[in-house]
Structure formats: structure tokens, C-alpha cells
Amino acid sequence: MEAQVTKRQYVTVGIICFINLINYMDRYTVAAILFDIQGSFGIGEAEGGLLQTAFIFAYMIMAPLFGWLGDRYNRKWLLSVGILFWSLATLLGSFMPDYVSFLVLRCVVGVGEASYTTIAPTIISDLFVGDKRSKMLAIFNFAIPVGAGLGYILGSVVLFAGGHGMSDDDRIAKEVWRWGLRVTPWMGVIAVVMIIFLLEEPTRGKCEGGQNIKTTSLLEDLKDLVKNEAFVLNTLGFTAVSFVMGALAWWAPNFISLGVDVQESSNVPKEYVSVIFGAESMISGLIGVPLGAYLGRKLRTRYPKADPVVSGIGILIAAPLIILATFISERNTLVAIILCFFGLIFQNLNWSIVTDMMLYTVIPTRRATASALLILVSHMFGDAGSPYLMGLMADGFAQLFPADNTTITTTEIAVTLTSTATSTDSIISTTANPDDGRADYVRFKSLQYAMAIVTSVDFIGTIFFVWLAFYIVRAKNRVIAIVKDSKEDNHLAEISGHVNAAFDSGTTESTTVDQPEKMKNGIGGLGNTIIPDEGKTGTGSQDE
Structure with a gap:
């Protein structure tokens, strides 16, 4: 049976979730x-x-450094310094007079946030095992969409309260937006105080019985992680998810607001768009993240490969819902928001599952490094570039629109416009949009096409998660065997140099479920019982 959770452990998880x-x-x-x-x-x-x-670029570049530090040094102080760093940078950014200096301060914020996001999941992994770990990771991860939703709401409330009764131009001229960046820094200071006085720093791997596992060099860590097929495929699948979510989270409020502008009469007031999107982000996270964790826990008891399958099916359903919402938004804002809500629920299924899979396929002393590598790759090829890429695509699509008061139908955006087009041509049609609304219409249509293309990357993520299902069991069994062997003195020398969760295609894996009593404490959601992997035989020991 799993150990009873102490009050101190609950407090630690609460602090980590608050910071997230x-x-x-x-x-x-x-x-x-x-x-x-x-x-x-x-x-x-x-x-x-x-x-x-x-x-995101600064954030992902610094993640490997903090991952290396997090596997070797006191995590409480690394967290405290990092949070103070990004809180101060956010506050200073609100006073920057020009775009370049503001951009630089946003990079500095990314440096500080890298310390927290890399290290925090490893503290949870060292406090809990089995289903309790999966549940705590679900709590930790649903703070992501909820926090993002609160960010939208905070920004909207600041604009509404500070610019009440003003036109958009007057509100921008008075720079009311700056006050939106002066709230979270003080919450960061409170978090640092709680970390110093209340957070528990657990021994790495102790709850799994792997406290004798030795750390190795960063190069050795990275070499073994790259050979771990399960870790690599999990990272690639999550990279696709990050690519889509990064662009949607950044551009969706602007896009929906422009959709309201291009309609003659919208069923959602423009001033409420960011608040509504923030609320649906929160609620979809509160539903989707724990639902994904629940499905993973329940299904994997009978189907050990359930975790990657749930993640893959989730984004496979999410993509068409979000794409459909994108094209409906110019006609019915409310329907678009509802479709987006259900799309986000399915998109959020994978948050806690991805983290859980990373933790139970990597040895305890390499988990911070693995977390850092996952962050580096998923952001470098995911949400680091997708907001900017989507902006570039939108600017490019805008060039396809004629300069006068005409529009291009959705299905014929790629048709080359010529001066010989007649009034009966179905490609170009006169619209009721007034000239003064032309710029908003072009911006909306350009973002619409760009957003549809970006969301389609989810289909690629589905392929990686389904592919992962072929490797997940063997990778988990390898970690279980290594942790077991780390308790035996005669294996310590070997383990200190080979403590990864990777597997070689020629290595045999265990199919036995008859483990010693000391193996009963679980890793991930299945415990330390080695899971049968179809077609494999062996003893449960590590073959190198």
C-alpha cells in the first residue's frame, strides 16, 4: 500500500500549485x-x-541549466531566487517606455520562470508514488489553464476598470495596460516567503526506495535520455501540443475580438471577450486536466498503454473543434466560443499525463534534467515560435487581400486576383463592410487562416503519442528494475553509470508480476509491478 500523505506534503503541493x-x-x-x-x-x-x-526562447535556453542544478543542489533556494527574479522583471517591464526595452524585460522574465517550471514537478515526484503522484500532478497541471485564464481576466479587468468610459484610443494613450503587470509580482513575493518557511525539500527518489542512485555528468544524462525512445516520443508529442496551445493562447482574445468587429451585430459584447475566453480556459482546464489524469489511472490498470493513447485521442478530437470554431467566429461568436470550449477540454487531457509519463520513464536522479530537456525541445519547436510564426503568416495572408472594399471568400483565398475579374465573378464580391472597418476585416481573415494552419499541427502530435504506446511499458519496466537494483550494494557501481530509463531494442524485458514485497510501492500509476510487454521475456533485471 502507498504511504499516508502527511500534512507537510499537502502544504508543499499547495505552495507549488499556487506558484504555478x-x-x-x-x-x-x-x-x-x-x-x-x-x-x-x-x-x-x-x-x-x-x-x-x-x-519562451529565453525560458527554454535557461531550462537545461536549472535542470542540471535541480538534480544536484537545494531546490528550495533555486525556486526562491528564480521566482524573485521573474517577479522583479515583470514589475520593471511595466515601466519600460519603448518596445525594445519591454521585449528585453520579457526575456528576463523567461529566465526566472525556467527555474520554477523545471524543478517543481520533480519535488512532487519525490514526495509521492503510484496513483497519489498522478493525482498530485493533475492538481499541479490544472493550475496551468486556470492560471492562464486568470491572466486573461486580470488583464481585462484592469483595462475595464482603468479605462472605464474611455475610447480605445484614449485608453491606449493613457497606457492603462501597464497596471495589469503590477499585480503578479507581489504574489511572487508571497510565494517566496512560503517556500522558505513551509516547503518540504524531499530526498531525490527516496519514496521509491532509490536513494542510493548516484548522479552522473550532464553529458551522460543527456546521452541516455536521447536513447530513451519513450521519453523522446513523449517530448515530440508534447511539442506539437505546445505549438498549438502557444499560438491559440496568445492570439485567441485578439482574434475573437476582431470577429466581433466584422459582424454587423454580435451576440457577445467585445469588452467581455477576454473575460469569457479566460473563464472558458479556466473551466476547460478544471475539467480536462483531471479528466485526463482520471482516464489514465483507470484505463492503465487494464491497458498499460492507456496514457499515450488518451493523450493522442484527446488532441485528435480537439483539432477539428477548434478549427471549426475559427471559421464560425465571423458569423456567430457565441457558437465559436462554445466549440472552442469543448476543443480546449480535449486539448487539456494530456497535461498531467505527459508529466507523469516523463517521470515514470526516467530515473529519479535524472528527472530535473529530463524535465529541462522536455521544456527545451517542446518550446524551441513549439510555443517559442508559433505566436511569431502565426503573426508572420497573418501578415503574409493580408497581402492577398485587395486594397479596395472587397473581400475574398474563405474557400478561394489562394486564387490570384486580376484586374479582369467581373462583377459576376464568385471569387470577389462587394461587401457591406464600410471602408473604415476594412483594416479590421483584413486582420481578422488573415489571423483566421493562420490559426487554422497552426491548429492542424495537433494531428502530427497524435501520431507521436500513438507511436509512444509501443514503447511506454518497456521504458517503465526499465526504471522499476533500476530502482530495485539501486537498493542492493552489489549493483551500485553499475547503476551509478547507467541510471536511465532507456531501452535497447535487443534488451529483454520482464514479464513477471511476482515481485518481492519490497517492490510493492509504486512508480507512476501502476506501482513497481513490472508490466508484461507483449512478445518480451526476461527476468526483470537490467541488461546492458
Whole structure:
């Protein structure tokens, strides 16, 4: 049976979840006030997307450093310094007078946030095993969409309260948006105080009985992680998810607001768009993240490969719902928001599952490094570039629209426009849009096509998760065997140099479920019982 959870452990998880909440609030408050930031600095879509891309770039570059430190040094102090760093950078950024200096401060915020996101999941993994770990990771991860939703709401409330009764131009001129960046820094200070006095720093791997596992060099860690097929495929699948979510989270409020503008009469007031999107992000996270964790826990008892399958099916369903919402948004904002809500629920199924899979396929002393590598890759090829890339695509699509008061039908955007088109040509048609609304219409249609293309990357993520299902059991069995062997003195020398969760295609894996009593404490959601992997035989020991 799993050990009883102590009050101190619950307090530690509560602190970590609170920090995760304000972490994502800070990120997406900027997305909620992006329209005003663009107006204040006089920048376009590409520069607006670059704000998030630059932040993520700094964040992912620093993640490996903090991963290495997190596997070797006191995590409480690493967390405290990192959170103080990003809180101060966010506060200073609210005073920057120009775009370049503001962009630089957003990069600095990314450096500080890298310390927290890399290390925090490893503390949970060292406090809990089995189903309790999966449940705690679900609590930790649903703070991501909830925090993002609160960020949208915070930014919107600041604009509404500070700019009440003002026109958009007046509100931008008075730079009301700056106050939206002056809330989370003080919450960060509170978090640091709680870390220092209340957070428990667990011994790495102790709850799994693997406290004798030795650390190795960073190069050795990385070499073994790269050979771990399960870790690699999990990372690639999550990279696709990050690519889609990064662009949607950054551009969706702006896009939906423009959809309201291009309609003659919208059923959702424009001033409520960011609040509504923030609320649906929160609620979809509260439903989707624990639902994904629940499905994984329940299904894997009978089908050990359930975790990657649930993740893959989730984004396979999410993509068409979000794409459909994208094209309906110019006709019915409410229906689009509802479709997006259900799409986000399925998109959120994988958050806790991905983290859980990473932890139970990697040995305890390499988990912070694995977390850092997952962050580096998923952001480098995911949400680091997708906001900027989507902005670039939108700017490119905008060039396809004619300069006069005409529109291009959705299904014929790629048709080359010529001066010989007649009034009966179905490609170009006169619209009721007034000339003064032309710019908004072009911006909306350009973002619409770009968003549909970006969301389609989810289909690639589904392929990686389904592929992962072929390797997940053997990778987990390898970790269980290594942790078991780490308790025996005669294996310590071997383990200190080979403590990864990788497997070689020629290595045999155990099919036995008759493990010693000391193996009964679980790893991941299945315990330390080695799971049968079809077609494999062996003894349960590590073959190198």
C-alpha cells in the first residue's frame, strides 16, 4: 500500500500549485492586454507575437541549466531566487517606455520562470508514488489553464476598470495596460516567503526506495535520455501540443475580438471577450486536466498503454473543434466560443499525463534534467515560435487581400486576383463592410487562416503519442528494475553509470508480476509491478 500523505506534503503541493498559478497568470496577462500594448508601442502582428516568442526562447535556453542544478543542489533556494527574479522583471517591464526595452524585460522574465517550471514537478515526484503522484500532478497541471485564464481576466479587468468610459484610443494613450503587470509580482513575493518557511525539500527518489542512485555528468544524462525512445516520443508529442496551445493562447482574445468587429451585430459584447475566453480556459482546464489524469489511472490498470493513447485521442478530437470554431467566429461568436470550449477540454487531457509519463520513464536522479530537456525541445519547436510564426503568416495572408472594399471568400483565398475579374465573378464580391472597418476585416481573415494552419499541427502530435504506446511499458519496466537494483550494494557501481530509463531494442524485458514485497510501492500509476510487454521475456533485471 502507498504511504499516508502527511500534512507537510499537502502544504508543499499547495505552495507549488499556487506558484504555478501565478506563473501562468503572469504569462497571459500580457496576451489579454496585447491590443493595447501594440497600440502603445505602434507595432504590428509579427512584433506582437515576438513578445511571447522572445519570452519562451529565453525560458527554454535557461531550462537545461536549472535542470542540471535541480538534480544536484537545494531546490528550495533555486525556486526562491528564480521566482524573485521573474517577479522583479515583470514589475520593471511595466515601466519600460519603448518596445525594445519591454521585449528585453520579457526575456528576463523567461529566465526566472525556467527555474520554477523545471524543478517543481520533480519535488512532487519525490514526495509521492503510484496513483497519489498522478493525482498530485493533475492538481499541479490544472493550475496551468486556470492560471492562464486568470491572466486573461486580470488583464481585462484592469483595462475595464482603468479605462472605464474611455475610447480605445484614449485608453491606449493613457497606457492603462501597464497596471495589469503590477499585480503578479507581489504574489511572487508571497510565494517566496512560503517556500522558505513551509516547503518540504524531499530526498531525490527516496519514496521509491532509490536513494542510493548516484548522479552522473550532464553529458551522460543527456546521452541516455536521447536513447530513451519513450521519453523522446513523449517530448515530440508534447511539442506539437505546445505549438498549438502557444499560438491559440496568445492570439485567441485578439482574434475573437476582431470577429466581433466584422459582424454587423454580435451576440457577445467585445469588452467581455477576454473575460469569457479566460473563464472558458479556466473551466476547460478544471475539467480536462483531471479528466485526463482520471482516464489514465483507470484505463492503465487494464491497458498499460492507456496514457499515450488518451493523450493522442484527446488532441485528435480537439483539432477539428477548434478549427471549426475559427471559421464560425465571423458569423456567430457565441457558437465559436462554445466549440472552442469543448476543443480546449480535449486539448487539456494530456497535461498531467505527459508529466507523469516523463517521470515514470526516467530515473529519479535524472528527472530535473529530463524535465529541462522536455521544456527545451517542446518550446524551441513549439510555443517559442508559433505566436511569431502565426503573426508572420497573418501578415503574409493580408497581402492577398485587395486594397479596395472587397473581400475574398474563405474557400478561394489562394486564387490570384486580376484586374479582369467581373462583377459576376464568385471569387470577389462587394461587401457591406464600410471602408473604415476594412483594416479590421483584413486582420481578422488573415489571423483566421493562420490559426487554422497552426491548429492542424495537433494531428502530427497524435501520431507521436500513438507511436509512444509501443514503447511506454518497456521504458517503465526499465526504471522499476533500476530502482530495485539501486537498493542492493552489489549493483551500485553499475547503476551509478547507467541510471536511465532507456531501452535497447535487443534488451529483454520482464514479464513477471511476482515481485518481492519490497517492490510493492509504486512508480507512476501502476506501482513497481513490472508490466508484461507483449512478445518480451526476461527476468526483470537490467541488461546492458
